[in-house]
Structure formats: structure tokens, C-alpha cells
Amino acid sequence: QSVLTQPPSVSAAPGQKVTISCSGSSSNIGNNYVSWYQQLPGTAPKLLIYDNNKRPSGIPDRFSGSKSGTSATLGITGLQTGDEADYYCGTWDSSLSAAFGGGTKLTVL
């Protein structure tokens, strides 16, 4: 059971926008920074967003992150079929441990 809650799945059409939520508590998201990861089928996770809203070099600005209180959101605009993947949020917890959300499967219809 993950301490961070994500919807199991989301879907949208190519070219559209989708958002993925990540809900936590004051023990984790509320007082720490959030990161987001993309995992394409059969591959290792890839860092998409760090420090709530920063993108590593090479990540297109179609991907964005935000945080408010004890929740965070990943936004993807201009959806492409290549964006079909599992997405995970991550943060630090007051138990001195890293935590991941349960993951959200994105389907581009």
C-alpha cells in the first residue's frame, strides 16, 4: 500500500491534455518536494519532473508539474502515442524514507 495515492488509469485522445494527480499528507508531499517518473513498457523509469516543477534537460515542456498543499499534479499537453506509459510520483517522507505513488497508466486513445 503506497503512502501516495494516484488514479490507476487515465486516458485522452492524441493532441489533448491530461492531468495525473498524486495525493499525500503533511508527512510527505505537504512538507517536501515532489518528482515524477515515466516508465515506458519494458524499460526503467525516467525522471520527468523534480523539485515539484523542474524539468531535466531533454524533457519537453509538454510535461509540467505543480504542487498544492498535500497534493501534486503532472500535466501533459499535446498528447502523443509515444506518451503511453506508467507514471509515478515520488517524494520524501517524515519516516526518513523515499515514497512512490502506486502508478498511473496513461492510454492515448
Next chain:
Amino acid sequence: QLQLQESGPGLVKPSETLSLTCTVSGGSISSSSYYWGWIRQPPGKGLEWIGSIYYSGSTYYNPSLKSRVTISVDTSKNQFSLKLSSVTAADTAVYYCARHDHSIAVAGTKAYFDYWGQGTLVTVSS
């Protein structure tokens, strides 16, 4: 470009100890601000952080696994290792090693995994 590569047995018997090593190339494991972590993913399931180590040997462990986990570092070989004892079928997973960027800011702790190995499947079975 930093690269990480996991190595170790792909099959471990129940009750035995799982041992994996991560070799870091393209950078030094002794870099400041970076921990080095292990994350696993059971087949068809999500990510679970196991623990992380600093080059000095300082560690953070997942509380749910702490009693069975030991992570160590060998700076001379630019490697860090994972040992998970008393394994069961529930420990069957793809095990990833990753660089763990960790810092404490005014607004909280920043912790994220920016470079990952390709992962190695470890099956626990007799």
C-alpha cells in the same frame, strides 16, 4: 554520461540472501549531494524504494524492509551493493539501482532519482 549497471544472480532460493551489485561509470560514486539507491518493482506492480547509501556509508532504509536489508558501498570500485536476507516469493521483482539526489531546503527535502540502471529480474524460487 553517467551509467549504472546491476549485476547478480537471477534466481535465489527461498530463505536465502539476495545479493546485487551496481557498478557506476561515467562519474564518481563519491560525488557530494548524491546518495545511491535501490528500488524494486514486482511483476505488474509499482515501484518500491528499498534504501539508499552515501559514499561515506550513511544509509536510509525503507522501514518495512529494514530488518532484512543491508546496503554497502565500495568507493575504490565505484560500486554499491544490496543484500536482502530471508527472501520469499514476494521478493521476486525487477531490481533497479539509481542515483539519488538528496538535499534539504528551507521548504523541505528534495529527493529524486535521476539516473537509473536498466534493471535486473530476480526470481525467488526453489
